[in-house]
Amino acid sequence: MKNSSPLTQEQSRFLQENGYLIIEDVLVKKEIQTLLQTANTIIKNHEKDKVDDKNTRKNHGVDYYNIHNPLEYSEVFDFLIDHFISFDIIRYLMGPYIQLNGCHIFVRRPTSNNLGNIGKFHTDSGPALQRILPLPGNLPLQLKVQFFLTDVLTENQSNFWAVPGSHLRQVGYHHPFCFIPQYNAYLERGDLPPDAIQVKLKAGDILFHHLNLWHAVAPNFSNQTRISISLRYAQMWFKEYYSYYSSAIIDRMTPRRRRLLGDFGEHKSGDIAYRPPIDQVPLILGDKAELYGWSMKWLEDR
Numbered sequence: 636m637k638n639s640s641p642l643t644q645e646q647s648r649f650l651q652e653n654g655y656l657i658i659e660d661v662l663v664k665k666e667i668q669t670l671l672q673t674a675n676t677i678i679k680n681h682e683k684d685k686v687d688d689k690n691t692r693k694n695h696g697v698d699y700y701n702i703h704n705p706l707e708y709s710e711v712f713d714f715l716i717d718h719f720i721s722f723d724i725i726r727y728l729m730g731p732y733i734q735l736n737g738c739h740i741f742v743r744r745p746t747s748n749n750l751g752n753i754g755k756f757h758t759d760s761g762p763a764l765q766r767i768l769p770l771p772g773n774l775p776l777q778l779k780v781q782f783f784l785t786d787v788l789t790e791n792q793s794n795f796w797a798v799p800g801s802h803l804r805q806v807g808y809h810h811p812f813c814f815i816p817q818y819n820a821y822l823e824r825g826d827l828p829p830d831a832i833q834v835k836l837k838a839g840d841i842l843f844h845h846l847n848l849w850h851a852v853a854p855n856f857s858n859q860t861r862i863s864i865s866l867r868y869a870q871m872w873f874k875e876y877y878s879y880y881s882s883a884i885i886d887r888m889t890p891r892r893r894r895l896l897g898d899f900g901e902h903k904s905g906d907i908a909y910r911p912p913i914d915q916v917p918l919i920l921g922d923k924a925e926l927y928g929w930s931m932k933w934l935e936d937r
């Protein structure tokens with residue numbers, strides 16, 4: 636399977652060793668503008684209408700919070716679900732038996748205080764998964780892709796703050812918010828963790844990260860709100876995360892997007908996440924099935 640990867644060898648190695656990866660210039664200017672404008676309208680409405688069950692303002696605070704499921708408010712995010720660059724990398728790394736478990740707008744306002752939950756070092760998706768590591772050669776259980784719509788060019792602009800290589804370390808502690816106490820101790824003392832990196836990127840770049848990566852959001856001492864769209868892909872057995880997709884959303888989607896949103900059409904048997912319909916592999920991988928290691932030869936052997 637030489638040269639079949641959408642990642643260069645260097646990018647693959649970087650992700651494997653560090654637990655995160657930046658791909659530059661994925662969105663073009665016009666796309667950034669449209670997405671940002673739409674996100675800002677949705678944010679404005681959320682703050683005006685105080686719809687706290689549709690975002691994390693109660694849990695995370697009013698400066699740094701996430702808006703659940705923006706697909707509910709606009710179609711402009713649809714193309715991100717299987718974007719030709721990000722999704723090709725996702726399907727190469729995760730295989731065909733995946734779903735989109737959630738989509739969020741991340742709002743990170745200028746703030747002098749970032750010690751809310753997102754400002755603390757944590758892993759994602761619950762304490763149990765801190766003990767299942769994404770070792771080389773295994774499919775990831777979950778990967779997040781974050782599309783940045785504003786620049787984060789220097790430190791302390793609410794950067795994604797990562798501890799490189801931490802995704803391969805057991806946490807040895809468990810907390811409902813999946814905190815990493817030895818790293819948060821630095822923040823509580825007003826110090827910086829010595830080996831954590833504030834990731835810098837520009838609008839239009841994307842960031843992948845493993846759920847096990849120890850990460851936080853740095854303080855935002857700039858005067859600009861940082862906006863990004865996060866999509867969470869997981870193996871099909873996982874539960875969805877604040878991602879109820881109404882029939883209005885499902886109806887406007889292409890077949891592949893519908894499947895990623897958990898719609899199996901007329902197939903409604905209880906073991907659907909176990910044995911999806913036979914078109915699962917071609918639908919997700921298209922003509923890359925063989926190339927990415929998911930030959931359908933067993934179909935001929937039946």
Ligand SMILES: O=C(O)CCC(=O)C(=O)O
Nearest residue numbers: 741753759794795852865
């Ligand atoms: O805002 C960010 O950059 C990261 C938020 C976060 O904790 C996550 O995506 O898991």
Ligand SMILES: [Fe+2]
Nearest residue numbers: 757758759850
């Ligand atoms: Fe997180």
